[in-house]
Amino acid sequence: MATNRKVRDKPLTGADYRALAEFRRQLRQFLLFSEDAARQAGLVPHHHQALLAIKGLAHPTVGDLAEQLGIKSHSAAELVNRLVVAKLVRRVTDATDRRRSYLILTAAAERRLESLTHAHRAELKRLATLWGPLFEALASEAPNHKPSARV
Secondary structure, eight states: OOOOHHHHHSOOOHHHHHHHHHHHHHHHHHHHHHHHHHHHTTOOHHHHHHHHHHHHSSSOOHHHHHHHHTOOHHHHHHHHHHHHHTTSEEEEEOSSOTTOEEEEEOHHHHHHHHHHHHHHHHHHHHHHHHHHHHHHHHHSSOTTOOOOOOO
């Protein structure tokens, strides 16, 4: 990964490390919230991530899902197989190229995902008030920033 020389030459301060550590802590808190919400909705967290990715992509394939989730194609295929067995996803064959199939959420998956997405949006709105000042601190040149209140 390329590093901007100007940024790399700037001496890091304790405030820089504290701001980054605080952001990572808050990010972990959001991920824990997300996993817990998925479980409460009767989903494995990986299934929730897959359903969200499928819903967010136009005509997704298994390969698209693998790329979106940052996993290998064979892992995505196994994940899709589990989602099909759980009646959360259907495979639909392309009408013009029968070798290609697309992934579609079932009505049950749509309901669960909608509920989870409402909960996630509410949590992100809450976090935006905490992350705004934190992002400003991470982007600024000012070394004297104190991280915002804990989540």
